[in-house]
Amino acid sequence: MSVIYQKVALIGLGLIASSMAHAMRAGGLAGEIVGHAKSAETRATALEIGLCDRVYATAAEAVQGADLVVLAVPVGAMAAIAEEIAPHLAPGCTVTDVGSVKQAVIAAVQPHIPAGVEFIPGHPMAGTEYSGPRSGFATLYKGRWWLLTPFETTAPAAMVRLRALLEAMGAKVDTMDAAHHDQVLAVVSHTPHLIAYTMVGLAAHMEQVSNSEVIQYSASGFRDFTRIAASDPTMWRDVFLTNKEAVLEILGRFTEELFVLQRAIRMGDGDHLHEYFTRTRAIRRGIIEAGQDTSAPDFGRGPVAEKL
Helix, strand or coil, rough: CCCCEEEEECCCCCCHHHHHHHHHHHHHHEEEEECCCCCCCHHHHHHHCCCCCCEEEEHHHHHHCECCCCCCCHHHHHHHHHHHHHHHHCCCCCCCCCCCCCHHHHHHHHHHHHCCCCEECCCCCCCCCCCHHHHCCCCCCCCCEEECCCCCCCCHHHHHCCCHHHHCCCCCECCHHHHHHHHHHHHHHHHHHHHHHHHHHHHHHHCCHHHHCCCCCCHHHHHHHHHCCEEEEEEEEHHHCHHHHHHHHHHHHHHHHHHHHHHHHHHHCHHHHHHHHHHHHHHHHHHCCCCCCCCCCCCCCCCCHHHC
């Protein structure tokens, strides 16, 4: 593969950005990779493990001369970062982000983007429960979807170039409207995370079940909930606060479905339960057939499995 961007600036050096760095290095896709992180410890780690060629204490310094800037910070920090880097963005530069919410990110970032700079919002549909610069690995995006929500005014050449980078890192790229993206993610990601947080929190508050029993006897269902609930709390706080309308709508529908199942259990309606579970099982099979998961029983249970 050949170099697609001469200088890539990663603003934020957690799982997503560090995995991008590893993937770009593995494919020779960037001439230079620089980064910024708020924490001095994170910046030191990024240099120590060779994640970046250079790291900077400020985002403004990091973006100077970059032809691609990736905003990989929590959604709640996007506005301040965009305002800081705006005067330092090079003409012809592309700015993208990796936020799980798109309408809020657009509202935060777009007003600060100067003329001559392309902003193409994005969201990689990949991740683990781990965070920090040491958590990344080059194959995180292999076979995973990377959603882009460009504007009608987005330059086609900028889109082609960004898509080429993402595909070279192994991702499958699709585009959609920002509002539709947020609704879809409320179903497939945001609300499931909230339910996982709730279930783990419920177990912690049940006095008749000790913490040691919860840990010792965790079967696969609860164990998966705890894996999801171990995700970065700052990121998920911002997700729920910035995509609250879509999440609340899906939570309302979830509550209605739960009432139906409660009634079926109370009334002993086995036929309804069997039919319902048959339909949900078919969705799981569809996810496996689409290549977005594997039927292996321990997939995703730790860094070794996730990096295979």
